[in-house]
Amino acid sequence: QSVLTQPPSASGTPGQRVTISCSGSSSNIGISPVNWYQQLPGTAPKLLIYSSNQRPSGVPDRFSGSRSGTSASLAISGLQSEDEADYYCAAWDDSLNGHVAFGGGTKLTVL
Amino acid sequence: QLQLQESGPGLVKPSETLSLTCTVSGGSISSSSYYWGWIRQPPGKGLEYIGSFYNSGSTYYNPSLKSRVTISGDTSKNQFSLKLSSMTAADTAVYYCARSGLGTWGAYFDYWGQGTLATVSS
Numbered sequence: 233q234s235v236l237t238q239p240p241s242a243s244g245t246p247g248q249r250v251t252i253s254c255s256g257s258s259s260n261i262g263i264s265p266v267n268w269y270q271q272l273p274g275t276a277p278k279l280l281i282y283s284s285n286q287r288p289s290g291v292p293d294r295f296s297g298s299r300s301g302t303s304a305s306l307a308i309s310g311l312q313s314e315d316e317a318d319y320y321c322a323a324w325d326d327s328l329n330g331h332v333a334f335g336g337g338t339k340l341t342v343l
Numbered sequence: 344q345l346q347l348q349e350s351g352p353g354l355v356k357p358s359e360t361l362s363l364t365c366t367v368s369g370g371s372i373s374s375s376s377y378y379w380g381w382i383r384q385p386p387g388k389g390l391e392y393i394g395s396f397y398n399s400g401s402t403y404y405n406p407s408l409k410s411r412v413t414i415s416g417d418t419s420k421n422q423f424s425l426k427l428s429s430m431t432a433a434d435t436a437v438y439y440c441a442r443s444g445l446g447t448w449g450a451y452f453d454y455w456g457q458g459t460l461a462t463v464s465s
Contacts, residue, residue, distance in 0.1 A: 234389065263447070264447045264448075264450070265447070265448055267450070267451035267452075269390070269452075271390075276439055276455040276456065276457055276458050277382075277390065277439070277452070277455060278455070279451060279452060279453050282451040282453070283448060283451075288453065318389075320389065320390050322390075322392075322450075322451070323450070324447045324450040326447075327406075328406040329403065329404075329406075330403050331392060331394075331403050331404065331405050331406060332380075332392040332395070332403075332405075332443075332450055333392070334382075334389065334390045334391065334392055335389070336389045337389040337390065
């Protein structure tokens, strides 16, 4: 069981806006920023969003993140076929001497 | 451009210790600005944090793996390593090394290795 909870799947059609949720607790998302990773099939994960709503250089502004209380979400607008991938949220967890907690991942399908 | 490359045996026997090395180029593990970490992914499953190492020797470990994990660094070779003992089939996974920043706000992995598959089998 992952510390952070994500829906196992999400889907949308090209051009649509989709959101992926990530739920945590007071020891992680409640006190720490959330980071999001995109993993295309057969490749290493790539940092997509950091500090809850910041995009690394090169990440399209179609991707955005937000955090409120003990939950966070990733939004993808203008969905494209190349966005079909697994998405993971993660945050620092302050319990048990501290560690990084990952969500279980959400597989996004572009219909 | 920072690059990370994992290396190590692809096959480990049950109960033995997995030893993996991550070689860093284009940057230094002695940097005071970064942690160096390991993350794994069992086939068809999600990402799992293993632990992180800082040049001072400071480490953080996943509580569920802490009793079996050691992460350390060799600044002379610009490498850091993972040792995971008492391996079982459940430890079969792709193992990634990655770089993260400091503190709660820096705990994101911005550079990743390509990953190496470690299979536990007799």
